[in-house]
Amino acid sequence: MVRRVKPLGHGMSSDDAFRLTRPEGTAGHECCPSSRSWVLRGMRVPRMYSSGAGAWLPLLALGVGWLMGVGCSPSAPTPAGAGKPPAPLPAAVLATNSYPAKGLVRSVDLSHRKVKITHENIPGYMPRMTMDFDVRDASNLAPLKPGDEVTFTVRATADDGWIEGLTVSAPAQAAASPSTNPPPAADRAVADSEPLFPGDPLPSIALTNELVRPVTFQQYRGQVVAFTFFFATCPFPTMCPRMSTNLRDAYRELKAQPSSPTNWHFFSITIDPATDTPEVLKQYAARYQYDPVHWSFLTGPVEDVERLGRHFGLQFFREAGALNHNLRTVVVGADGKVRRILIGNEWKVEELVTEVQSALAGKPVTPP
Structure with missing residues (x-):
């Protein structure tokens, strides 16, 4: 990706910038081979001899002039990796x-x-x-x-x-x-919502995916489900973009495992449904190379999304036109019961992959 800031020049080091080659069977400096013939740009020119002392001098002068003009210039530089796609830039050198x-x-x-x-x-x-x-x-x-x-x-x-x-x-x-700065209404409402914990059943909710198809969690009973919350215009890399990157990387790890069960699905649920239409979600999903077989992007009535998020401590609200929010990611077992709630943005991809694998293997829920 990227992702995700700091170019140093297409991944090239100074040693890679040019590659000079010596003619076969020669030694020493590239433009001064030690064989008995001069090598000029791939042409082999035999040395001239004559029994007369002056007969060969003009030819030698001409040859030396030719060599000084072209023979000792370096061969045409070949860019590193010519003919190959450029290597991805290391994260440490991106701007x-x-x-x-x-x-x-x-x-x-x-x-x-x-x-x-x-x-x-x-x-x-x-x-x-x-x-x-x-x-x-x-x-x-x-x-x-x-x-x-x-x-x-x-x-x-x-x-x-x-x-x-x-x-x-x-x-x-x-x-x-x-009372000078009272908490936003959404903050106060969250405290009054009934929280859900590992072992509790996931409530029913009807949403719409990026393909404009209706989706309910009940449709995925028998599959291990993980979902997170985001909105498509959230720019800060450690917030929504990190959640989407983490789900993408977890998806890749699970897909790459040989003989791994396939009964799992990820959901990214927008908290800005007024802006994030199915078409917007589809375009956003394409940026993360999503596979609709295992990953869906959902939208729906904001009240329903808010009610779902409150069960897990999700807070989002508008203040002076700005959308403020925290982060929650939830793993649900094939039995439809909550297994784990990942809080914030510091959880690792391996944590999600491990929890999904444990659920697929039918292992009991680990106490929080």
Whole structure:
């Protein structure tokens, strides 16, 4: 992919840039072979001899001039990998994009080096929304408090993202009451929803896939199911794009295993159904080389998606036109019961693959 920011020139090293070859059976410098004949661009020119001392001098002068003009120039460079498709660029040399931003601090998590910020529109990159950002330098977080107005730089590669240069532009009001910034309605509603845990049956829901076909989880009873939530215009690489990349990589691992069971299916469910129509989902799915036999992209009434997500602690809501959300990924056994809930964006592909394999093998649910 990519993904997923930093080119060094089509994967070539300086040693690969040119490949010079020496004529067969020669030694020494490429343009000065040690055989008894001069080698000129693939032509072998015999040396001239004459019994007269001056008879061969003009020929020798002509030959030397020819050699100086073309014989000792390097052979035409051959680009590395000519005739072959270019090697994919290593992730470490793909470009990193930078975007200046500003926003309001909502919470600070020092132990995980994260900060939740409601940021303003970032022109050319991301609309206004509330997000958890990774901060690589923990010292940036120490002076921050909820309510601080900050400026910072968003750094994004094809598969990673973080912020740096956090600066408080206006400190939080010391006397602000808790009611100054009440939680969004969706946050309060989630707390009142009945949570589901491993071993609980998955509730019924009717949605529509990217092929404009109706889908219910009950149709997949007897298959191991995994689903996650996303929206197609979410740009930040560690959020929705990471969920889609993880499902794609898990799909590839499961497909690559010899004699592996095939009764499993992945679902990516949009939290922005007003924008993510089946046609939009189909185009988005194609970016991840999806296979509709094992992976579907679903849309449906936002109330139904919200009700499903709340069972697992998913929160998404619009605030001043921005779509804010967290992340949940759920694995359901062939019996239709929840097996595992993966929280956030830091779970690994291997965790999902292992859980699906355990479910396919009929292993009992591992306690959380």
